[in-house]
Amino acid sequence: MTKKIISLQKSFIHGAYVSSESGKDFPTYNPATGELICNVQSAGEKEIEAAVQSAWESQKAWAETPVIERSRILHKAARLLRERNVELAELEVMDTGKPINEAESVDVLTGADAIEFYANAAVALAGDYNKTDSGFYYTRHAPFGVCAAIGAWNYPLQIACWKSAPALVTGNSLIFKPSEVTPLTANCLAEIYSEAGVPPGVFDVVHGDGTTGALLSSHPRIRKIAITGEVGTGKKVMTAAASNLKNISMELGGKSPIIVFADANLNEAVSGVMLGNFYTQGEVCSNGTRVFVEEKVYEAFLTLLKARTEKLRVGDPMDHATTIGAMIHQQHHDKVLNYIKQGIAEGARLICGGNDLKLEGRCAKGNFISPTIFADCTDEMTIVKEEIFGPVAAILPFKTETEAIKRANHCEFGLAAGVFTQELTKAHRVADQLEAGVCWINNYNLTPSGMPFGGFKQSGIGRENCATALTEYTQEKTVFVSTDPIDCPYE
Numbered sequence: 001m002t003k004k005i006i007s008l009q010k011s012f013i014h015g016a017y018v019s020s021e022s023g024k025d026f027p028t029y030n031p032a033t034g035e036l037i038c039n040v041q042s043a044g045e046k047e048i049e050a051a052v053q054s055a056w057e058s059q060k061a062w063a064e065t066p067v068i069e070r071s072r073i074l075h076k077a078a079r080l081l082r083e084r085n086v087e088l089a090e091l092e093v094m095d096t097g098k099p100i101n102e103a104e105s106v107d108v109l110t111g112a113d114a115i116e117f118y119a120n121a122a123v124a125l126a127g128d129y130n131k132t133d134s135g136f137y138y139t140r141h142a143p144f145g146v147c148a149a150i151g152a153w154n155y156p157l158q159i160a161c162w163k164s165a166p167a168l169v170t171g172n173s174l175i176f177k178p179s180e181v182t183p184l185t186a187n188c189l190a191e192i193y194s195e196a197g198v199p200p201g202v203f204d205v206v207h208g209d210g211t212t213g214a215l216l217s218s219h220p221r222i223r224k225i226a227i228t229g230e231v232g233t234g235k236k237v238m239t240a241a242a243s244n245l246k247n248i249s250m251e252l253g254g255k256s257p258i259i260v261f262a263d264a265n266l267n268e269a270v271s272g273v274m275l276g277n278f279y280t281q282g283e284v285c286s287n288g289t290r291v292f293v294e295e296k297v298y299e300a301f302l303t304l305l306k307a308r309t310e311k312l313r314v315g316d317p318m319d320h321a322t323t324i325g326a327m328i329h330q331q332h333h334d335k336v337l338n339y340i341k342q343g344i345a346e347g348a349r350l351i352c353g354g355n356d357l358k359l360e361g362r363c364a365k366g367n368f369i370s371p372t373i374f375a376d377c378t379d380e381m382t383i384v385k386e387e388i389f390g391p392v393a394a395i396l397p398f399k400t401e402t403e404a405i406k407r408a409n410h411c412e413f414g415l416a417a418g419v420f421t422q423e424l425t426k427a428h429r430v431a432d433q434l435e436a437g438v439c440w441i442n443n444y445n446l447t448p449s450g451m452p453f454g455g456f457k458q459s460g461i462g463r464e465n466c467a468t469a470l471t472e473y474t475q476e477k478t479v480f481v482s483t484d485p486i487d488c489p490y491e
Contacts, residue, residue, distance in 0.1 A: 030094050032328075032363050095181075102279070144153040163226050177213055217241050437463075
C-alpha cells in the first residue's frame, strides 16, 4: 500500500518538518487522473536561511566523522530504500505518471544502487604523495561545506540519490530542492536518511519553484550547486552562481542521435530505439529522438518499429500491464501535441500515433498521448532540432557513415548517442567521433552505477553516477612538508 500522504507537505530542515512563514503553498496533481494529490508549502527566504544555518551547524561534525562510518550510514539508507521499494514506487507513479513496472524496477532500486556505490567508492578516495628536493607534499579531498542541488521531475527519487550520496559521503551537507511538479519522494528520502543515522541538518529538503531555486543558486554561504533540468534553467543557475563563484555541475537537456547501420540486428536496433524514445513516456533527457537509419534497411526498419510500437499499451500507470503512462501535466501534454502538429505541417510522414488519447474510468482526465513515429524527416524540421521530451521519434535516412556522423553532431546538445552495427571496428570508430558524453553500442539508455553520465556542449558540465562525481563534491587541498632548512637568499 502507498504511504498515507499528508495533505500539506512541508520542508524538512534540521531533522524536522518546518512550516513556511509565508504561508504560501502550491498544488501537485496526479498526471494520470488529474486529481489533487496534496498541497506543498513553498520555502521562502527565512526557510532557506534556516536550512543554510542548519547545514553549516551540522557539516563540520559530519565531515569529522570517519568516512567508514559515513559509508555505513549510507549503506543502511540504501537497504531501507530497497525494503520500501513498492511503497516508494507507487508514490513516484502518482507524482510522475510513469508506469509502475518502471518505477518498481528502476527508479527506487537504481537510487539505492547509487547510494551503495558511493558508500563503497568513498572509502577508497585518496590523495597523492610526492617527494621533492627539500621535502614532500601530499593532497587530500576536502568537502566544500554546504552544497545545494535542484532536481528534475522525470526521475525525482533517483536524481535525489545521485546528487545526495556523493555529497554526503564526502563530508558535505546538502540542501535539496525537488521539482515543484514532483515533490513527494524527496521528503521520504530525508526520513530514510534520518532513520539510517544521517545527523539533523546534513540533508535538508526545501520545496518551491524557480524562486526558491534562485535563493539557493545565489546564496553566498552555499559553495556548490548541482542541477538536473533543461538548458534554460541551467543557464539561470549558472548566472546566479557566478555572483559568488560557486562550483557547479549540471546535467541538462539533449536531442541525442541513434545511428542504425544496414548490418545491424534490426530487431535489437528497434528495441534500442523504443527504449530511447518511449521509456517514461519519452520524458528522458538522454533519449535518442533523432534516429538515423541507413537507406538499405530504412523501410524494413520502419515496418518493424511500427508493428512493435502499435503493441505498446497506453493506460493507467498503476496497472502492471501498462507500458506507456501519462505526460507530466496538461501544459506539457499540449506542448508535445503541438510538436506533433508541427511535424505534420512541415512534411514529416506520420507512421503511427500522434493522438491525444482519452481513457475511461479513473484516468479519464489524464494527460495521455499515443507513441508517435515520424518518417522521412529532415535535419531542419522543428521536431528534429528541438527537445520534445515526449513519446515522439523522428526517423531520418542516410547513405554513408561520414554523412551520418556529420548530421548526428550537427546539434547544440551532446548528452548521449547510440550506434547499432555488428561490425566492431565501425562501432568504435563511429562512437569515437560522436560528440556526446555517453555513447551506447548495440543498446540504449542503460546507466549502471559506476558508469559516468553527463554531456558535451550545452548538455551539461560534470559527471554523475560514478567515482568522478566524488571529486566534484570535494576541493583538492595540498600540504607541503619541509624536511630541510630553508634555503633563504636573504641574510
